[in-house]
Amino acid sequence: MSPPHVLILTRDNDPHAEHVGKLLAGRGARTTVFDNRDYPARACAELAYTSRGLSRRLLHTGSGTLDLDALTALWWRRPLPPEAHPEITDPSVAAYTAQESATLITDLWEHLPCRTVPARESVFRRAAHKPSQLVLAAELGFEIPETLITTRADDLWDFYNRHDGQVVTKLVGGTPWVEDLAAGHTVVRKCELVSARDLAYADALRFCPVIAQRYVPKRLELRVTVVGRRVFAAEIHSQESNRSKVDWRWYDTRVTPYGVHRLPDEVAGRCLAMTERLGLSYGAVDLVLTPDGRYVFLEINPNGQWLWVEELTGLPISEAVCDLLLEGV
Template identity: 80%
Template sequence: MSPPHVLVLTRDQDPHADHIRRLLAVRGARTSVFDNGDYLTRAHVELAYTARGLARRLLHTESGTLDLDSLTALWWRRPTPPRAHPAINDPSVAAYTAQESVHLITDLWEHVPCRAVPARESVFRRAAHKPSQLVLAAELGFEIPETLIATQADALWDFHNRHDGHIVTKPLGLPWVENLEAGHTVIRKCDLVSARDTAYAEALRFCPVIAQEYVPKRLELRVTVVGRRVFAAEIHSQNSNRSSVDWRRYDFGATPYAVHRLPEEIADLCLAMTDRLGLVFGAFDLVLTPDGRYVFLEINPNGQWLWIEERTGLPISEALCDLLLEGA
């Protein structure tokens, strides 16, 4: 019998993918890597149909030809989008061919007959929508922060006043802004809103943001669901001024990490939410308040975990290997 074969969709220099590939190799599994951005430049897809339906589904790369129907799992990590061939000089033609390539590659991975982690792209893209996450989380029984999503200054001013100025804002979708002229990227995180910030509230009419009441923190939690297993890590973000509002402003020297004993009812809520979202993997951000309440912030359907594993010893990578090989 052929060994399990996992296709990893990711870009170059992905430490998470490299780590999992090494673990899978130890287990005797075969892995292949493909970046969607290589389509038309370093790789080609061949789909052939007879009168009765699909006949073959092949991916031709520089390393050989891969029969996509032979895969046992597809792991969507961090691929770049398809782009136009560099030989095309006309910008309008380049944009058209890139978009046509996106249509093909996007649909291709929807129908490969194997397990998809964290889910099919259409599923995990939809699962990442934060407004819908909040509705579902509250419906399932999570406590969520009072939240406002609006493009009117008056609404933000009222929200700010009702919470005595203790509110934060965060991006609705993209966590970065690319400054093409300056050639650098600005990362957008969760930020406190000062009285001075509210003077610029009229700018909301140009772009929506999420505003939420600031939730007091004893700890922040990163809860990673892999299949039916739940791994909870506590982040002592309040030990550092730098990480106190958003732990992603890392201060590893002053911020301890540890395994957290998550109450069974909260773990069950995490599993229920991944189920409802159609995911087999998800990274939850929760807050444990000083008075012991667990508050849902969001779920990342394709979040990072390796740094959590390195600091806590939680066997997240081994669980992910189990998931990718399950049923193979």
């Protein structure tokens, strides 16, 4: 019997993929790492059909040929989009061929007859939509922050005044950064408190929607990682540091304690239900525990990082990911 074979879709220098790959190898599984960026310049996807349907799906790379129908699991980590062949110098032709390549390679991963973690790409990209997450979270019994999504300055002014200025804003999309190509650097935009100065520029909302939420007072912040049917909750004492008070992602690990958190069963159950309803086998849920003991849902990341949680708390999340990738094999 052939050993399990897991295809990991990710970019270079991915510590999560490297770590889990070693654990899988230790369990006797075979792994192949591939980045969509290598297609079509350094890899070839071959799909063949007879009059009765599909006959083979192969991926040819510099290290050999991979029979995609023989895979036991596909792990969609963080691959980059396909790039045009470097021999193409016309920008419009390059953009066109890159888009055609993306169409093919995206569809290819959608239909493989193996387990896909966290889900098929079309599923987890849809699951990342924050407005829909809030609706579902409330349906499942979570408390959510009072929220406004708008492109009108007057709406934001009213919301700000109604909540005595205790309002934060965040991006609607799941990617919290943009590349400033002209300046050659990356601009990071996380959850921010709205200041009076910000409101002076509120008319700029007409160009792009924003999520505004009533600021939720915090005793602790929680990162709850769901892997299959297992729930790993880590508590983040973000209020111990001025840097991380509003958004714990402004890490200050020298000052901010981290630890394992015992979630109430009903809250853990809602986190499980959230991932299941979204069609995910993995999800990273962000919650707030308020000073008066309420658990408030903020959002779920269908492909969130966890290695930092494991390193700071000892929670065996990577082993759980391996279990998920090898389940049923």
